[in-house]
Amino acid sequence: MKHPEREEWIPFIFGEADAGQKRQLESHLDDCAECRDEIQSWKRSLGRLDSWELPPVAKKRANFAPLVKWAAAAAVMLCVGFAIGRITAAQMDVEKVRAAVERDLRGQLARIARDEATKTTSLAIKALSEETEGKRAADKAVIFAVLDRLETQHTTDCLTLKKELDTLAINADAGLRQAEEQFVQFADYSRPVTQP
Amino acid sequence: MKGISFPGLSLLYSRTDEEAMCRVKTHDDHGEFDRLVARWERPIRRLCVRMTGDVHRGEDLKQETFVRLFEKRRDYQPTGKFSTFLWRIALNLCYDELRRQNRRHEILTSGDEGDIRDMAEDALTPDARAATSEEGELVRKALMQLPEMYRAVIILRHYEDMKLARIAEVLEIPEGTVNSRMAEALARLSRILEPRLKPLPFSESKPNPIILPKEPCVL
Numbered sequence: 001m002k003h004p005e006r007e008e009w010i011p012f013i014f015g016e017a018d019a020g021q022k023r024q025l026e027s028h029l030d031d032c033a034e035c036r037d038e039i040q041s042w043k044r045s046l047g048r049l050d051s052w053e054l055p056p057v058a059k060k061r062a063n064f065a066p067l068v069k070w071a072a073a074a075a076v077m078l079c080v081g082f083a084i085g086r087i088t089a090a091q092m093d094v095e096k097v098r099a100a101v102e103r104d105l106r107g108q109l110a111r112i113a114r115d116e117a118t119k120t121t122s123l124a125i126k127a128l129s130e131e132t133e134g135k136r137a138a139d140k141a142v143i144f145a146v147l148d149r150l151e152t153q154h155t156t157d158c159l160t161l162k163k164e165l166d167t168l169a170i171n172a173d174a175g176l177r178q179a180e181e182q183f184v185q186f187a188d189y190s191r192p193v194t195q196p
Numbered sequence: 197m198k199g200i201s202f203p204g205l206s207l208l209y210s211r212t213d214e215e216a217m218c219r220v221k222t223h224d225d226h227g228e229f230d231r232l233v234a235r236w237e238r239p240i241r242r243l244c245v246r247m248t249g250d251v252h253r254g255e256d257l258k259q260e261t262f263v264r265l266f267e268k269r270r271d272y273q274p275t276g277k278f279s280t281f282l283w284r285i286a287l288n289l290c291y292d293e294l295r296r297q298n299r300r301h302e303i304l305t306s307g308d309e310g311d312i313r314d315m316a317e318d319a320l321t322p323d324a325r326a327a328t329s330e331e332g333e334l335v336r337k338a339l340m341q342l343p344e345m346y347r348a349v350i351i352l353r354h355y356e357d358m359k360l361a362r363i364a365e366v367l368e369i370p371e372g373t374v375n376s377r378m379a380e381a382l383a384r385l386s387r388i389l390e391p392r393l394k395p396l397p398f399s400e401s402k403p404n405p406i407i408l409p410k411e412p413c414v415l
Contacts (some may be wrong), residue, residue: 006376006379006380006383007372007375007376007378007379008375009379010360010374010375010378010379011360011375013382014353014360016359016360038383038386041386041390042382042383042385042386044386044389044390045382045385045386045389045390046354046382048331048334048335048389049335049339049350049354049355051329051331051332051334051335052246052332052333052335052336052339053329053332054241054242054245054246054251055251057238057241
């Protein structure tokens, strides 16, 4: 019996063979125990592949137990060291350290206070100058307005005065001329007719 | 909130892998790259773990694959499928790693014919070993005994559910070669997994053609 080539079984096994191939191979399987055994064993092997499951993606979970142990050891060592330090250190040292720290702290505090004060002052000055500037501008505007009004008044007054003066001058002129005429008339009347 | 997701909906507004990769190529778009990693890290992890038979090495190779992907972003041709590009990078890294591993093993054993599966076994942590079923462990060892080109076709077809034609495309070999490699792989696998298997009719009538591994393509 002529067996199909081994690779011909592959599309068949994976369900990718076309209908003709499938029919042909199936009929061969019906007749050939050897091939049947082999293909069945291949399928069994494929079926077993799924039992190899991959572990899920490992969550980065820290193992705390050793960490805690080491932390405890470190804490104990620290306490022991501190105690030894406390016992052996002279009281003088503490005083000295305190003095030094105090001096240092005072210096720092003073610097901070100075800086703060400078900052506050400069801010206040700035605010004040801004305010003054505003006030001055307002005053200037008022003064200008008053000056303007005064000038207008002045001009009006001058004009009125001039007109009145003109009227007065004309009236005076007319009066004078009338007086002169009357004078002449009077002179005519009063002249004696003594002349021959 | 996290439990609710609408994969169908997200497809509407998300880019295809090819578009995303083009963005990465031309704009170094890190956001799109992150999305590609999120979409593909699980399949790539599975491939790398199964190719090396080692969870930790597989994880490392997965990371390396995405590093390499970013490095090679300018080589990506928009006409090609993104997944093909990615699978090839991952497979080549796996081949490199396995070759390195074999060399190391040869040096260590210096001619002693101890087999590689012991190494893979050592790589399992006790936790992982406990979690793996006995049967699963048997399968893993059997696959690790196969030459890598046979292992690759089995993994891609069975675990990644790729069609034979697609495997041919990814491996850049003719489909006939995929089929013959697969046949050889299944025959060897059955011989390992079924110790009481009768002598194979085909292997007696004619010796199996020895298919030399093609040098994995360097992209």
